Amino acid sequence: MHASDVADDLVEVLFTEAQIQARLAEMAAEIDRDYEGKDLVLVGVLRGAVMVMADLSRALTQHLEMDWMAVSSYGSGTKSSGVVRILKDLDADIAGRHVLIVDEIIDTGLTLSWLTSNLGSRGPASVEIATLLRKPEALQMPITPKYVGWDIPNEFVVGYGLDYRERYRNLRDIGTLSPKIYS
Numbered sequence: 001m002h003a004s005d006v007a008d009d010l011v012e013v014l015f016t017e018a019q020i021q022a023r024l025a026e027m028a029a030e031i032d033r034d035y036e037g038k039d040l041v042l043v044g045v046l047r048g049a050v051m052v053m054a055d056l057s058r059a060l061t062q063h064l065e066m067d068w069m070a071v072s073s074y075g076s077g078t079k080s081s082g083v084v085r086i087l088k089d090l091d092a093d094i095a096g097r098h099v100l101i102v103d104e105i106i107d108t109g110l111t112l113s114w115l116t117s118n119l120g121s122r123g124p125a126s127v128e129i130a131t132l133l134r135k136p137e138a139l140q141m142p143i144t145p146k147y148v149g150w151d152i153p154n155e156f157v158v159g160y161g162l163d164y165r166e167r168y169r170n171l172r173d174i175g176t177l178s179p180k181i182y183s
Helices: 003-009 017-034 050-059 110-120
Strands: 010-015 040-046 065-072 085-088 098-106 126-134 147-151 174-177
Touching (some): 003 010, 040 110, 050 098, 110 126
Parallel strands (some): 098 126
Antiparallel strands (some): 065 085
16 A cells, blocks of 8 residues: 555655665664674564564575564554553574564553563573664653664654554555544
8 A cells, every 4th residue: 555545544654665665774784784693583573563574584684583472552542551461472482592673663662661571581692672663752661772763753653564453554654644533
């Protein structure tokens, strides 16, 4: 889906598909450099990180393993509920391995703070975070991702995996959702 297909639902397009792909390629080059020769496991946070995880992993030039976790703190609303639930746990053992959590956005930081702590308790060599977007104004927990695509204002965004009630995930761009849609 293109932004033109849902233009009436968006206030503005923040990042185009081309900008997203270029930034992910830059992030992949940093990750390749930092994890050269290391046993790397990418842990994608379902469902929003599917697009980021797929494109970031394809941009990497080294062998890696991918695994997935499904955690939730949102329900069907536009703000974090503050309660994190595991919906799907990892299949792989991460003990002694370098774990890079891949997510599409850091909002309050609650989910990733909890997830980083949870994965860190499983004996990995390291746990770091790569996120495409971060909302510094919304942070409630001290989260320091190693890789950040862009910092954005504290607005509700959709596209490229980001959703509102499971819609807009397949939008190729990232845009600000019009309040008329969720008010």
